[in-house]
Amino acid sequence: MKNVIFGIQGDIGSTNERACKYFAKKMGIAEQNLTIKYLISSTKVLHAVINKTVDYGTFAVFSSRQGIVDETEKAIAELSRAEQNSYKKINEVKLQLDHALLQKKKEILNNRLPLKIYSHRQALLEHKKYLFERFKKFPKVLLIPEIDTALAAENLSENKYQENSIVIAPIICEKLYNLHALEKDMPTNKGYETTFYLIEQN
Numbered sequence: 001m002k003n004v005i006f007g008i009q010g011d012i013g014s015t016n017e018r019a020c021k022y023f024a025k026k027m028g029i030a031e032q033n034l035t036i037k038y039l040i041s042s043t044k045v046l047h048a049v050i051n052k053t054v055d056y057g058t059f060a061v062f063s064s065r066q067g068i069v070d071e072t073e074k075a076i077a078e079l080s081r082a083e084q085n086s087y088k089k090i091n092e093v094k095l096q097l098d099h100a101l102l103q104k105k106k107e108i109l110n111n112r113l114p115l116k117i118y119s120h121r122q123a124l125l126e127h128k129k130y131l132f133e134r135f136k137k138f139p140k141v142l143l144i145p146e147i148d149t150a151l152a153a154e155n156l157s158e159n160k161y162q163e164n165s166i167v168i169a170p171i172i173c174e175k176l177y178n179l180h181a182l183e184k185d186m187p188t189n190k191g192y193e194t195t196f197y198l199i200e201q202n
Helices: 015-026 042-050 070-077 121-134 149-157 172-176
Strands: 004-008 034-038 056-063 087-096 099-104 115-120 141-146 165-170 179-183 193-201
Touching: 004 015, 004 042, 015 034, 015 056, 015 087, 015 193, 042 056, 042 070, 042 087, 042 193, 056 070, 056 087, 056 121, 070 121, 099 149, 099 172, 115 121, 115 149, 121 141, 121 165, 141 149, 149 165, 149 172, 149 179, 165 172, 172 179
Parallel strands: 004 034, 004 056, 115 141, 115 165
Antiparallel strands: 056 193, 087 193, 099 165, 099 179
């Protein structure tokens, strides 16, 4: 079987990667025949499918609590009419989120300083109320949007964020990026599901 290329809206360890592997398995694509391009953004996924640099694309479309994923909605709206007719949805899957609060190993958070929390905008919106309650002892809690949850974990592991920073990312990122789980399963994960589309060129 020929190599099949998927372009996804996420980094290694993202829920988009989990959706991609689900679709590939359902299509009977063996792991050794699957190549994943981590395109990170919905815009790049759409253009990769339209321009035939990938065979399939996956991106998040709908959140059970926050509704339509803003990033994807904007990416589709920015396409020309011809481009919007150049791809089609062929499958979808709804996945339960498994977000964790991750921090660098051996770092002790200082509750006398502001706490910075990085993640995808959608995740920050979903968990916002819980985060402010969970970290109310800190003088300030700053929610800082990142383009992808797993990318936030990767950036934290590579010391790209200042001290007193944590991230929200899938629990698999704890091992992937050698981080420590401050909280392995956030209580606000319950009922938090996201729908992902699988697309191909029309």
